[in-house]
Amino acid sequence: MENPKILSLNALSKRFGSVVANDAVSLDLHRGEVLALLGENGAGKTTLMNMLFGHYLPDSGSVEVLQDGVMTPLQLGHPQAALAAGIGMVHQHFTLALNLTTFDNVVLGSEPLFSWRRNRAAARAKLLAIMEQSGLVAPLDTPVGQLSVGERQRVEILKALYRDARILVLDEPTAVLTPQEADTLFENVATMTQNGLAVIFISHKLREVLAFSNRIAVLRHGQKVGEIATKDADERVIARMMVGADTPVTARETMSPGTPMLTLKDVSVQGQSKRDSLSRASFSVHSHEILGIAGVSGNGQSALAGLVSGLMRPDRGTVSVGGTEISRPNPLTMITAGVGRIPEDRHHDGIVGAMTVAENMVIERLNDADIQTRGLLNRDAIQANADRLTKDYDVRGPGSDAAARLLSGGNIQKLILARVFDQTPRLILANQPTRGLDMGAAAEVGRRLLEARKRGAGVLLISEDLDEILGLADRIMVIHDGQLSELTTRDREEIGLSMAGEHA
């Protein structure tokens, strides 16, 4: 590296209770460099960046930032100190005031609190100069609430640059973008680094990391397991670093689809926002078939999932399961019709964290004769059920009589899989089933879905992860703005364009 070092993290460690989130992680960053921080979910990437930015106080270790030509220790645990040292962070979830304009959002917090008048003209000139230099363009006087997700992200970056950030941390910046929007983002990043900005970019997508970074650091279980110049890396090498082994390949056999298991006819749902609206959707999921729904999050997936899981009712059109129309859709009628539901937010909708693992395993079938006799729970049957399912589905944790929230994310998902698959559902709704899971647990989910498909179930797979859909689905539909459209192609580029609504 010919460029000078601008930031170094020295042996940062952080524990949460008994979990070691970061174990003596050291990193260096140079001027004008894009460093990709790669790792599975839960590997400790976000924790590390939160320590850098002062949100968390490390248990041990230090951070040094180049200031006036000298490496100066950064006061830890104080976001203000990080800001002053020129560290800017763009979080996965934006921190913008939706009712304010772009301009106001950018200057918010950087103006003196006690001052007679705002020097808006100077601030505006500075912001325009930054936009010019970086190539980041966003309408200045439009309320942020009216901007697209990609534009909002640009506002977040502008906010950091406006505060004279020399080090920019992007936490999973492409998670909410279409492939095309992501490309624009990376072009902008390239321009900014030419001007001397250093970027740390957190991701778990190998493809974009390989395409856009200079150097890759890989975290696994809170430890830095490798660092490699991007030009020397390929997908296999990095994947092996991330999981410590080669990526498991899911084998899938070809099958001919059977009778329709789920049919939506001209279904519309008018939700409170665009997020939970669906307009005139018609499609079927057949037996022996996995239908993948691709799309950028917030385009009507939650309406579709709500409909199939029984939480939402159609305003028009009909929903049929296994050829029978569901006249009064609610979670109970959907369960009895043979729909297994894997919810998107497993902590919020999937489990009752304070209740035991065994109880969570029977929560969907409290009316079954083997679970209750005249209103009283059959504790032996519940225990036997739990013993069987924990064994068959390899649910690991402190035991079946422990609170379900004590399980790890992957094991919570296994609990839900066990509960769903054990009932041999005709139709399975899998909504973002591998989000937040490590590769091993994600592969397990894929295997179970393929197994159900083989058995004759239909699977409706909603996912933002295009690789997951390409790997599992027999047919692919794209959802954009509440509209579903069937795709004949499996070409990434084409799918990306549809996700952005170009072909709709």
Add this chain to the structure above:
Amino acid sequence: MIRIEARNAPPRALTLGVPILSALVALALASIPLAFAGADISTAYAEMAKGVFGSKFAFSEMLTRATPLIFTGLAAALAFRAKLWNIGAEGQLYLGAMAAVAIGSGAVDAPAFVLVPLIVVFGAAAGAAGMAVPTVLKTRFGADEVVTTLLLNFVILIFVQMMLEGALKDPMSLGWPQSSPILDQGMLPQLMDRMRIHSGLIMALVAAGIAQFMLARSVWGFRLRAVGENAAAARHAGIRVNRSLMSVAIVSGGLAGLAGVSEVAGLKGYLTADLSPGFGYTGIVVAMLAGLSPVGVVISALFIASVFVGADSMSRAMGVSSYLADLVVSMSLLCVLIGGFFARFRIVRSKVGVA
């Protein structure tokens, strides 16, 4: 550097120990106002203990005082388990008492084995109705039940006063606002000669036992716990959340109604507007101190009744204001809330600060 860290699972010793410790701390803290009142502290505590355990009569008085607290404590504990914030046990208690008086003071003439159950059922039903209304307002219109149940207490109390001046007024009361007495055969049987303790206590203990059993072992209790701990997941799993809330509302209101029945048909015999010195509100403290466990409610009701009765008797013996009892009860609630924090979190000392 001192930090606060969440515990993964509160140790069992703490979940049991915290309420007991809080109670003791609250009692100990009572020595401060006692000292200010100029009383000799050790004598005061001795008098307090004597007021509860000093004689058979003193002990029976404590049990009599605990009876309505067990009912209202159960009412709060069950509702709170479902995160249904019933602050209206006071009003529901008066509804129950009013129903008992309306049925029992001559409107129905029947032998005891008919009249007593009738009074109990109608009293419970009146209390249940009193909680069903705010619950409908909550599930249908999203009205916050904390506000509606709390305000209904005052509405109901004024309604009671109106009835005591009108339809329910005892013509023989020489103008006092009190109801006609419940017929002799409508009164709950006494438990001991020449003591005020009555079979309402047995009802309360049985209710606590049933509640404990149902909570742990029935589908109803399972649903109630699921709704309380995570309503979204419960709904997703096919549990009818509103129906569950309504059922717990009816049980909770019914138990509060029984507190009124037991006070009016077990103790007083007639209804006045000062039947309850805030049993409904104290029930909330009882439930919190009990960690919302029905069996725990019995124990904490006994503790709080002891504090009240003991402080009463101590104040009579030593000339200290009996408001001290309210002080101890309030302080034990505060101590439980603070203690609950330490059960859920732990304090960690660490050496790392600025690098």
